[in-house]
Amino acid sequence: MASAFSHAVAALGIAACFYRPGTPKRVWVMGAFCSVIPDLDVIGFRFGIHYGDFWGHRGFTHSLLFAALLASAVVLTGFRQAAPGLGRLPMWVYFFLATASHGLLDAMTDGGLGVAFLAPFDNHRYFLPWTPIRVSPIGVARFFTNRGLDVLQSELLWIWLPAALLALSVWLMRRRAGPSM
Numbered sequence: 001m002a003s004a005f006s007h008a009v010a011a012l013g014i015a016a017c018f019y020r021p022g023t024p025k026r027v028w029v030m031g032a033f034c035s036v037i038p039d040l041d042v043i044g045f046r047f048g049i050h051y052g053d054f055w056g057h058r059g060f061t062h063s064l065l066f067a068a069l070l071a072s073a074v075v076l077t078g079f080r081q082a083a084p085g086l087g088r089l090p091m092w093v094y095f096f097l098a099t100a101s102h103g104l105l106d107a108m109t110d111g112g113l114g115v116a117f118l119a120p121f122d123n124h125r126y127f128l129p130w131t132p133i134r135v136s137p138i139g140v141a142r143f144f145t146n147r148g149l150d151v152l153q154s155e156l157l158w159i160w161l162p163a164a165l166l167a168l169s170v171w172l173m174r175r176r177a178g179p180s181m
């Protein structure tokens with residue numbers, strides 16, 4: 001895992017691409033929430049589920065299909081009507097990308113097992129060819145150590161900074177395009 005805060009920051013970076021004035025904040029908050037959900041799979045450790053299992057950490061809940069299902073469930077239950085400035089399809093795409101970004105970032109970390117992007121069709125665990133993000137320890141207590149600081153630094157550099165740059169570039173592009181966008 002990258003840490004929960006960093007997943008949420010990535011989701012907010014993605015939110016910048018969908019942002020329209022007047023869209024209720026709960027849309028963006030829900031996207032941040034979606035980006036954290038996949039790591040609920042760590043509960044499985046307590047019930048004897050192994051890391052490499054289908055329901056194991058970075059298994060099905062980190063897959064693209066899970067992201068599609070979660071996005072559908074959120075739109076169907078929480079957003080029955082289009083939000084001001086944002087139709088339900090773009091909203092679905094936002095929730096999908098926010099959730100899927102979780103697996104993508106985990107696949108860029110330097111530890112643990114890879115991510116089962118294609119579960120349930122293929123349970124193979126994938127890493128991206130490039131893994132600059134230090135893997136975050138599982139459990140909050142272990143985060144407050146030297147290693148935690150190390151993880152935080154790498155997440156600031158490889159998640160927070162790109163998310164901020166993404167948001168900034170979208171904002172600049174829109175400003176250039178004029179107030180209608």
Ligand SMILES: [Zn+2]
Nearest residue numbers: 001038039106
């Ligand atoms: Zn994860």
